[in-house]
Amino acid sequence: MSGPLWQGPGQKVDTLPLLPRQRDGRAADPLDELAVRLEEVVAAAVHPDEIAAILESDGMTDDHIRLTYGREDSFTLAEELYARIPRRHPEPPGPPVDPWHVGLLGCLxxxxxxxxxxxxxxxxxxxxxxxxxxxxxxxxxxxxxxxxxxxxxxxxxxxxxxxxxxxxxxxxxxxxxxxxxxxxxxxxxxxxxxxxxxxxxxxxxxxxxxxxxxxxxxxxxxxxxxxxxxxxxxxxxxxxxxxxxxxxxxxxxxxxxxxxxxxxxxxxxxxxxxxLRKRPVGAPPRTPLLDRRKGLFSGRPSQDTRAAPRVAASLPYGLFGLGTGVLVLYTALGDVLAGGPGAVVSAPSAVALTLSMGPAEWLLHRFRSGSLAGLRASTTSRAFWRGAAAVLAECLAGYLTVLFVLANAGTLLWPDAPALGGVRLATLLLIGTVLWTGLLLQSFGAVLSAAAVCAAAALAQTLALLTGTGSPRLVGLGVAAVSAGLLAGLVCVLLGRATAHRA
Known part of the structure; x- marks a missing residue:
């Protein structure tokens, strides 16, 4: 019973077992090795919980973490890793894809x-x-x-x-x-x-x-x-x-x-x-899939099982077409419908509005592209809102400039066209603002709000015409101003919401 415990029967040990020499300083923290191994993952994380999820998916239980790293649980370990490694969010390889890019010639x-x-x-x-x-x-x-x-x-x-x-x-x-x-x-x-x-x-x-x-x-x-x-x-x-x-x-x-x-x-x-078209015997059916980057359709078999679009979802777009159509008609025929003396059709205004829809479409795509770039570059919601508002003001001013040039050119070229006075010009530009902001709200997914404002404006102007309330020109100016203000306010509310800018 006087021998050491590690000495087995029949063994004779004359010296003590060799013990490892104690190293200078403290023992290495296993957390250092883990930080080196997970450096790229931790640097790209946006929250410690993301790191905790990665640790747990790697099979690290709380008992293993306590025994190996001396921390209470995965969340404590994740917080230390998050604080130890600075943030590095790598950019995706290659230039970012712009889903809103569109050619000017096609829009014109x-x-x-x-x-x-x-x-x-x-x-x-x-x-x-x-x-x-x-x-x-x-x-x-x-x-x-x-x-x-x-x-x-x-x-x-x-x-x-x-x-x-x-x-x-x-x-x-x-x-x-x-x-x-x-x-x-x-x-x-x-x-x-x-x-x-x-x-x-x-x-x-x-x-x-x-x-x-x-x-x-x-x-x-x-x-x-x-x-x-x-x-x-x-x-x-x-x-x-x-x-x-x-x-x-x-x-x-x-x-x-x-x-x-x-x-x-x-x-x-x-x-x-x-x-209605002939298909070779035995050929598999082809269902095209949308290539979102190029806007083209390919013949790959579709695995999409999403539900069909609801018919009711298209009704607000019809209501928007009714409201804007009535407003455009009043812009061109307001004096004639009111029956005033010397009333003439303002054809150049209607032509300017329809011709401007091409540049309007291009500027809408340009705004969506600029706001998407601002969303990538901004670090706070306030900075993103300011950047998007600047792009919005630039694009809207560009559209109104195009509309102003087209209206003046049409008035000069059109035989016997009515003069484009201050009230008529202001009404035309406000109607253009209504159309452009309404289309922008459609792209934001807020078509019901845009349709309701335009339909209410058309109804108000119709009632004023039927009842003879006020001067037709002043009524048209007031209705256009209120509608443009409401739609611009709705755009400003949605401008800072990142979900409204999704492609």
Missing amino acids: LRGLVFALPGLAYVLGAPLLRGAGLAPLLPGALTGWVWNQALSHRAYSWLGLGDREAATRALLRGAPAGALLGSATAAAAATLSSGPGQWPAAAFASAQALYLSAATVLLVMDRERALLCALLPMTAGAVLAMAYDLVVPLRAGLLVASPAVAVCLAAGTLVPGVPG
Whole structure:
């Protein structure tokens, strides 16, 4: 019993076992080794809890942490690691992808195809002589409302990567919109009196047919094809300004453009519908997926099981189209509808608004791109709000400048155009602010607020016109100012929310 415990039976030990020599200083902290091993992960963490989650996912229990590192639990260990290693947030490799980049030429082309259909009224003026506005305005408003909602639904399907579903929606909705617009114009002509109502109703029906076909081509990114369809009518309108064209030639040129647009739209839709195009026997079905970086569609099989977009989600877009359409009509026809002495149509204002939609679209994309860059560069919400507000002011000022130049140029070039006085110009710029901020709120996902403000403004101006309240010009100026202020306030509220700027 006098031998050491480590001496076994039959062993003879003359010396003590060799003990390791004690090192100078304190024993190495195992936390140092862990910090070196996890340095890159800890440096990129934004909160200690993120490090704690990594430790736990690595299998470190609280007992293991207490025995190995002498800390109470994973959260205490994570906090020490977080405090020991400075923050380093590495940038992603390569330049950041800008989902809002869009070419200026394409936007200008869209603005041009928005404005050129207005020349149909120049070409068809002799056909509409003596006709009232009753069949024309309801038919146009019906088309704007329907096609705004239809285009949103088609874009929703495209956003989900289902091009065939978008094609089916357009194939069903476009003819229905044309029939609805024609029926509205015919009903208005029936309720009105006068010999020129039915020619106006026929003109409105051709307009409804064109609007439906144009919606299909614009949604399917076929602006150049739509521009080609507008060439006969555009050439006829230019010739009609210089020569007195006979009525049959005018009517033929007016019919040619909607007919070509309908043929192009049908050719775009029918080959894209399952069952209407031939597929090789045994070939697997193809469902296109949206390439978000390039905005193109590829033929890879889709694994997307998200629910179909709700029909009700497109209704606010139709309401927004109704409100803005009424406001634009009052900008051009306010004096005529009020029946004042010497009232004339302010055609240059309406042309300026429609032409400016191309630059407006480009500036909206530019704002979204600039705000996304500011979101990457800002470190506080206040700094981000200030940066986004600066980009917003720059883009809105740029749009209003374009609108101002277009309105003045149109007034100078248009024969017998009314003078662009202070009240008329201020109203036009305020309506432009309403349109631009309303479109911006749409991109923020706040379409219901924008639609409610625009619809309320249109209703207020309509009631003032029907009841004869106040001067039409002053009422229009006041309604536009209040609407622009409300929409600008809504934009400022959403400006600092990072979720509103998501792509």
